Amino acid sequence: MIKLRNIDKYIDKRFQRTFILKDINLDIEEGEFITVMGPSGAGKSTLLNILGFLDDPSEGEYYFYDEAVHSLSEKRKSDYHKSHIGFVFQAYHLIDELTVYENIEMPLLYRKVRGKQRKAMVADMLDRFNIVAKKDLFPPQLSGGQQQVVGVARALIGNPKLILADEPTGNLHSEQSEEIMELFTKLNEEEGVTIIQVTHSEKMAGYGNRIINLKDGTVVEENPYEDQKVDM
Numbered sequence: 029m030i031k032l033r034n035i036d037k038y039i040d041k042r043f044q045r046t047f048i049l050k051d052i053n054l055d056i057e058e059g060e061f062i063t064v065m066g067p068s069g070a071g072k073s074t075l076l077n078i079l080g081f082l083d084d085p086s087e088g089e090y091y092f093y094d095e096a097v098h099s100l101s102e103k104r105k106s107d108y109h110k111s112h113i114g115f116v117f118q119a120y121h122l123i124d125e126l127t128v129y130e131n132i133e134m135p136l137l138y139r140k141v142r143g144k145q146r147k148a149m150v151a152d153m154l155d156r157f158n159i160v161a162k163k164d165l166f167p168p169q170l171s172g173g174q175q176q177v178v179g180v181a182r183a184l185i186g187n188p189k190l191i192l193a194d195e196p197t198g199n200l201h202s203e204q205s206e207e208i209m210e211l212f213t214k215l216n217e218e219e220g221v222t223i224i225q226v227t228h229s230e231k232m233a234g235y236g237n238r239i240i241n242l243k244d245g246t247v248v249e250e251n252p253y254e255d256q257k258v259d260m
């Protein structure tokens with residue numbers, strides 16, 4: 029599904045070049061649930077943004093289903109992002125002035141999905157995540173865990189192939205974190221959604237099937253958890 033070849037990301041300032049990512053090579057299969065770990069500043073968010081078409085590598089090649097992302101126009105990249113990727117953020121990034129319903133509906137408005145279909149899609153999502161009763165509430169009226177459920181629902185509304193989650197449980201208590209991880213596991217196992225999450229928690233990493241460890245912008249270790257999940 030994803031191939032990264034010799035990806036570098038650097039910032040040039042005066043006569044100094046600072047590498048954020050250096051020589052990243054990764055192959056990610058459809059249906060994987062991957063955890064990216066590593067110390068603060070290792071380049072995890074930058075990697076996630078590149079994978080989600082939100083940032084461009086300085087060098088190297090990125091193939092998404094054999095499409096050469098590195099040579100796509102900005103417009104095509106933005107279309108790709110909208111139609112294939114769902115992003116989940118640590119701080120939820122919900123709009124506090126919009127209801128739960130309107131937050132989930134938002135990506136469909138950007139995609140110009142027509143009214144009737146939009147309604148059906150949001151209703152389906154509310155139902156699936158058991159939040160029908162919360163649909164007219166505003167995010168600040170919900171607990172952190174509930175807000176993240178809304179964040180996941182919004183990320184999934186367009187049926188993306190790939191969910192990218194940057195510390196999705198970073199602001200949650202352990203019980204809520206486990207609920208979100210169980211949600212991810214279900215999406216991954218039952219619907220084949222590929223998930224790439226960043227976390228600092230060994231426990232949350234245990235939900236995935238492979239850990240990619242980054243340090244100073246390079247992959248230092250890859251651990252397949254093949255004994256945990258086979259034939260999914």
Ligand code: ADP
Nearest residue numbers: 039047048066067068069070071072073074075
């Ligand atoms: P992580 O998510 O692992 O904490 P990041 O990807 O956020 O790491 O950042 C990696 C390093 O690159 C950090 O030292 C950060 O300060 C630096 N960095 C990230 N983006 C930029 C940028 N646009 N300009 C300059 N430095 C950046």
Ligand code: ADP
Nearest residue numbers: 167168169170171172173174175199200201204
């Ligand atoms: P937690 O995230 O552990 O549930 P919170 O303090 O976020 O802890 O919320 C505790 C409970 O209080 C939640 O069930 C939530 O629905 C409710 N709650 C939190 N903030 C508000 C608010 N601004 N208005 C109404 N209910 C709230």
